[in-house]
Each structure stands twice: as C-alpha cells, then as structure tokens.
Amino acid sequence: MRFWGNVTVAATNAAVETGYDMKPELTGREIDSFYHLSDAPVEHRSCRGISCFAGKILNPEGWQQALSQWPPVYCLGKCYASPATTEIIEQPRIEIHCPEGIVLDGVADQSKLSVQDYGYAALRKALRNPAEAVVAEIEASQLRGRGGAGFPAGKKWRAVFNEPGATKYVVANADEGDHGSYIDRFIMERTPHRLIESLALAGYAVGASKGYIYLRKEYPVAEVAVRKALLEAEEAGWLGADIYGSSFSFEIEVVIGQGSYVCGEETSLLNSIEHRRPEVRSRPPFPTQSGLFGAPTLVNNVETLASVPWIVLNGGEAYAEKGFSTSRGTKAISLNSLFNQPGLYEIEFGMPLRTILEVLGGGLKTGDFKAVIVGGPLTGLVHPREFGTLFGFDEMHAIGASIGHGGIVAFDQHTRMDEFLAHVFEFGAIESCGKCTPCRLGSRRAQVLFANRAEGGCLSAQEESELKEILDAIRRTSLCGHGTGLAAVAASVFEKFGEEF
Ligand SMILES: Cc1cc2nc3c(=O)[nH]c(=O)nc-3n(C[C@H](O)[C@H](O)[C@H](O)COP(=O)(O)O)c2cc1C
Ligand code: SF4
Known part of the structure; x- marks a missing residue:
C-alpha cells in the first residue's frame, strides 16, 4: 500500500469536527520522498x-x-x-532480574501470546471504576516515559483527561528508532495484547475512543503479531463498541512508518499519521492540548504503556515501591552483540551500571570496555570510570548521559572516536527532518570534517573553529532532541576522550 493512501474516514471526520485543517501541504510524492523506505523493501x-x-x-x-x-x-x-x-x-536471551517481571512478563516464554492466555484482567477491572481512577493510579505510580525524555506519565494523562472535547486520541509510539534498543520489538512480538490492553486503558482513562499504533516498517514480525492480536481482541470483545458491557467504545489503527528515525519524535510522528511532511512541530501547543488532527492526544512509548496493566491491577503505590530515587518501577534494557551475554533484561532502577555491564552482560567478547551509550545514538557516552553510576534517570543525566530507551551499546578498545563521530553525524545528517538549518546542513559539514580526521587528515585551525561554531549552533538552535543530541554526543566525546583529539 502506498503510504499516501490510507487517510481514514474516521480521521477526516474528526478533523471536520475539530475544525482542523488537514489538507496536506504537499503532494503524496513529495511526502513519500521524505522517507527512506517508502518504496524500498526491507x-x-x-x-x-x-x-x-x-x-x-x-x-x-x-x-x-x-x-x-x-x-x-x-x-x-x-x-x-x-x-x-x-x-x-x-533470538536474544531474555531474562527478568527483579522480583517480578512487569514489562517482560510472558515475553521470554510467550505464555501470554493468545487472547485467552492474556486475559485482559486490567481492562476488566478498570471498566468497573471511574476513568479518573486510572489516571490517579498512573500518577501514584510515578511512572516516567520510557521513550527517551522520562516525562512523568501521570502528568500527561491528567493533562489530556482535563482537556474538554469529545474527540481525543491515544497513540502508541512503536517507532523504536534508538539504535541498540529492541525492547518494544519483543514486547509487541510476544505480548501484543498487553499493548492493545494498555492503549484501551489509556483511551478509557483520558476519554479517547480511537488509538493508533505507529509501528516501524523494520519490524515486520511485530506488525504481523499486532495485527493478529487486534483481530483476536475485536472478536473477543476487548475492542469495538461497548467493551465488556460498558459504554466505552474503542478502536485501534496501525500505521506503518517508512524508515525515518525522526518520525519517532512525537510531533513528527503525528504529522506522519496525518500524511503531512513529518517535520517536528514547534511547541506549544503540546500534543496533550492540540495533537493528532488538532485534538488532545496522549503519546506514550510502547514500554511505558506496557507497565500500565500491572499498575491498574496492583495499584500505583505498589509500582512506586519498586526502583529508587526519582526512577520508580522496572526498566527493560537491551545489550548489543559485543557483550558475552547480549540480550534483553528487566531490572529495577537503582542497579549499578557496572552490574548491568559485567554481571548481566558478562563483559565484552573483544576485551575491555572503551565506553557505552545507554540512551540511543544521540546521548552522551559513559566512560568506564563512571560505571559505578546507579541506573536512574537523574543519575545518568548527572554524568552527561541518558537512560533514553535503555538500549545499551558497548564499544571496545578498537573503536576510534573520530570514526564514531563521523558515523553518528552521518546518521544525524541523513535523518535530520530539515527544519533547523544548523541541524540540516551543519550535521553534514561536521560529518565531513570528522570523516577527514578519521581518514588520517588533520583539521586546520580554521576547520577546527568552523566545527566548534557548527556544534554550538546546532546545540543552541535545534528544535528537537535530534539536533541537541548530536551536539551532546560530540561534547561528551571531547570531554571524556579529549586525548584522542
Ligand atoms: C529524534 C527523536 C526520536 C525519537 N524517537 C522515539 C522512538 O523511536 N520511540 C519513542 O517511544 N520515543 C521516541 N522519541 C521520544 C518521543 O518524542 C516522545 O517523547 C515519546 O514518544 C513519549 O512517550 P513516553 O513519555 O512514554 O516516553 C524520540 C524523540 C526524538 C527527539
Ligand atoms: S533539530 Fe533537526 S530533526 Fe529536530 S526539528 Fe530541527 S532539523 Fe528537525
């Protein structure tokens, strides 16, 4: 199916109802050209x-x-x-290293794959209570978003709940673009009903009757699993009209991404669902106020949503008892192939990073660590002298790094930092949405300079000062985390591996 071809009647009606101008600014071809995989097979x-x-x-x-x-x-x-x-x-090793698995429960053994085995107990419970009770439990849980920014989920849910209007949306961000992360992938492949139930719970809580799953094209197995589960859920009455004898009706549409990293950014993602050019939107207004088709919209990451059924069943306070500091609950992490024991692990926040890397991961196949990144390609590196840091949002932030989505990529002593930066900035240039000039053009120029350096050339004094200016402009003027992340990763390399420059 051509990407352009699936504007739904429901979406169009919603836009008419909310007075939102959904006329595309560009032709389908021009929008298609934004994506890397719109015509290409995976x-x-x-x-x-x-x-x-x-x-x-x-x-x-x-x-x-x-x-x-x-x-x-x-x-x-x-x-x-x-x-x-x-x-x-x-397939990866999948293990739970906390007293009780929440987001990876049923993922290793696939014991909750079918609609019968899954059971929809949380939705059943929630529908017997007022919608606001679900919002209150999410607030009490202190759950923070797992998609990258760590924003308190309860605040977002309350904001959408408080918005007036009959048309609202909930969106699962299943774009999982952070290199190193394969958490959402396995949640969707092996417990797709947990995602469906979570979206329905979110819809019930905030007053939305339609949900979207924005799923990347690179995950065809997850797409099949999710689509099959949607049919099963509809047949079993967990989606559709008057769910479980209540007056709550809810439907879910799957939208397949087309190979663009920046479409994981929530406003770019909303533009993509609307068939607009998926550039990042300026904020305010925030999606909670004016999101999809101009209606209040809740956007949450798949793993964030995957905690919701447990919170509804066990209570927000029980969830908040897990973890530590300002990072409550559990987190899935994924380790890359350089580890002796690469795989997917669920842990409670507060575990020292060193335990994750050396005990769970078992150290590296190829020698000593040079560095790790935890939160995707656009966050600061962690130096081995910082491995004692406890795994938590604020603790990682304090060392110039990030939890991000929890994909841990280790680098061994073979990695050269100029090559690494050339690689990251090439990615940054290819994936820039193009809205901010320093991100669009500066990332390419910086990539060329880093690549020249990596190929043995020395930067002239003029090129060095040009590079500094470019990085400074990207840091100061970027509208989204793509650009600021590029600047952050370069700054962390200069700070922590300065001797290589
Ligand atoms: C360049 C960029 C790419 C992003 N990609 C993703 C992604 O692939 N998946 C995701 O869940 N969040 C991604 N995010 C974060 C989203 O914008 C947003 O914060 C998140 O979906 C909100 O959900 P949460 O609060 O549950 O984390 C990205 C952000 C930026 C700036
Ligand atoms: S920083 Fe880059 S990706 Fe983000 S809005 Fe600006 S141009 Fe687009």
Whole structure:
C-alpha cells in the first residue's frame, strides 16, 4: 500500500469536527520522498545502526555490506547479533532480574501470546471504576516515559483527561528508532495484547475512543503479531463498541512508518499519521492540548504503556515501591552483540551500571570496555570510570548521559572516536527532518570534517573553529532532541576522550 493512501474516514471526520485543517501541504510524492523506505523493501538489508558500527569487528564484511546499501537502514532491532541483517533469525536471551517481571512478563516464554492466555484482567477491572481512577493510579505510580525524555506519565494523562472535547486520541509510539534498543520489538512480538490492553486503558482513562499504533516498517514480525492480536481482541470483545458491557467504545489503527528515525519524535510522528511532511512541530501547543488532527492526544512509548496493566491491577503505590530515587518501577534494557551475554533484561532502577555491564552482560567478547551509550545514538557516552553510576534517570543525566530507551551499546578498545563521530553525524545528517538549518546542513559539514580526521587528515585551525561554531549552533538552535543530541554526543566525546583529539 502506498503510504499516501490510507487517510481514514474516521480521521477526516474528526478533523471536520475539530475544525482542523488537514489538507496536506504537499503532494503524496513529495511526502513519500521524505522517507527512506517508502518504496524500498526491507528484505535483504544490512543494518547501519550504531550497535552494528560498534560490533563491526565481529563481522567486517557484513559491515561493509551495510555501508554499500542505499537507502540505509538504521537499526533492525537485532543488536544482539550485530552487525545485523534482515536474514538473522537468532533470538536474544531474555531474562527478568527483579522480583517480578512487569514489562517482560510472558515475553521470554510467550505464555501470554493468545487472547485467552492474556486475559485482559486490567481492562476488566478498570471498566468497573471511574476513568479518573486510572489516571490517579498512573500518577501514584510515578511512572516516567520510557521513550527517551522520562516525562512523568501521570502528568500527561491528567493533562489530556482535563482537556474538554469529545474527540481525543491515544497513540502508541512503536517507532523504536534508538539504535541498540529492541525492547518494544519483543514486547509487541510476544505480548501484543498487553499493548492493545494498555492503549484501551489509556483511551478509557483520558476519554479517547480511537488509538493508533505507529509501528516501524523494520519490524515486520511485530506488525504481523499486532495485527493478529487486534483481530483476536475485536472478536473477543476487548475492542469495538461497548467493551465488556460498558459504554466505552474503542478502536485501534496501525500505521506503518517508512524508515525515518525522526518520525519517532512525537510531533513528527503525528504529522506522519496525518500524511503531512513529518517535520517536528514547534511547541506549544503540546500534543496533550492540540495533537493528532488538532485534538488532545496522549503519546506514550510502547514500554511505558506496557507497565500500565500491572499498575491498574496492583495499584500505583505498589509500582512506586519498586526502583529508587526519582526512577520508580522496572526498566527493560537491551545489550548489543559485543557483550558475552547480549540480550534483553528487566531490572529495577537503582542497579549499578557496572552490574548491568559485567554481571548481566558478562563483559565484552573483544576485551575491555572503551565506553557505552545507554540512551540511543544521540546521548552522551559513559566512560568506564563512571560505571559505578546507579541506573536512574537523574543519575545518568548527572554524568552527561541518558537512560533514553535503555538500549545499551558497548564499544571496545578498537573503536576510534573520530570514526564514531563521523558515523553518528552521518546518521544525524541523513535523518535530520530539515527544519533547523544548523541541524540540516551543519550535521553534514561536521560529518565531513570528522570523516577527514578519521581518514588520517588533520583539521586546520580554521576547520577546527568552523566545527566548534557548527556544534554550538546546532546545540543552541535545534528544535528537537535530534539536533541537541548530536551536539551532546560530540561534547561528551571531547570531554571524556579529549586525548584522542
Ligand atoms: C529524534 C527523536 C526520536 C525519537 N524517537 C522515539 C522512538 O523511536 N520511540 C519513542 O517511544 N520515543 C521516541 N522519541 C521520544 C518521543 O518524542 C516522545 O517523547 C515519546 O514518544 C513519549 O512517550 P513516553 O513519555 O512514554 O516516553 C524520540 C524523540 C526524538 C527527539
Ligand atoms: S533539530 Fe533537526 S530533526 Fe529536530 S526539528 Fe530541527 S532539523 Fe528537525
């Protein structure tokens, strides 16, 4: 199906109701051209993501193949086997390292795959209580968003709940673009009903009757699992009109992304669902006020949503008892192929990073750590001297790093930092939405300078000061975390690995 072709009647009606101008500004072809994979198949692809860059020593030919392919695919969610290709069918180790699994419950053994085994107990419970009770439990849980920013979920849910109007939306961000993360992928492949139930709970709580799952094209197995589960849920009466004898009606539409990293940014994602050019929107207004088709919209990451049924069943306070400091509950983390024990692990917040890397991950196959990144390609590096840091949002932030989505990519001593920066900035340039000039043009120029440096050239004094100006402009003027993240990763390399420059 062409991307342009699926504007739904319901969406159009909603836009008319809310007085929102959904006339596309550009033609379908012009919008399609934004995406890397709008026409390209995802079969026979090699991944060019940062965990594949980090693991290239394990398969240099595979990495060369990735570099030769166009358009590039940035992250196939197979970082446990990187450098990855679409042909890899190997599955990761999946373990729960906390007293009770919440988001990975049923993921390893697939014991909750069918609608009968899953059961929809949380939705059943919620529908017997007022909608606001669900919002209150999410607030009490102190759950923070797992998609990257760590924003308190309860605040967002309350904001959408408080908005007047009959038309509201809930959106699951299943774009999982952060290289190194394959958490949402396995939640969706192996417990798709948890995502469906979570979206229905969110819809009930905030007063939305329609939900969207924005799912990346690079995850075809997850798409099949989610679509199958949607049919089962409809047949079983967990979606549709008057669910479980209540007056609550809810439907879910799946929208498949087309290979753009920036579409994981929530406002770009909303533009993409609306079939507009998926550039990042200026805020305010925030999506909670004016989001999809101009209506109040709740956007949450898949893993954030996956905690919701447990919170509804056990209470927000019970959830808040887990974890530590300002990071409550549990977190799934994924480790890349350089680890001796790559895989998907659920832990409580507060575990020292060193325990994650050396006990769960078992250290590296190829020698000592040089650095790790935890929160995707656009966050600061963690130096081995910082491995004693406790795993928490604020604690990671304090060392110039981030929890991000929890995909941990380790780099060994073979990694050269100028090559790393050239790689990250190439990714940044290819994936920039183009709205801010320093991000659009500066990232490309910085990539060229880093690449020249990596190829043995020395930067002239003029080029060095040009680079400094570019990074400063990107840091100061970027509208979203894509640009600020590029500046942050460069700053962390200069600060922590300055001796290499
Ligand atoms: C460039 C960029 C890419 C992003 N990609 C993703 C993504 O792939 N998945 C995701 O859940 N959030 C992503 N985010 C974060 C979203 O904008 C948003 O904060 C998140 O979906 C909100 O959900 P949460 O509060 O549950 O984390 C991205 C942000 C930026 C700036
Ligand atoms: S920082 Fe980059 S990706 Fe973000 S809005 Fe600006 S141009 Fe787009």
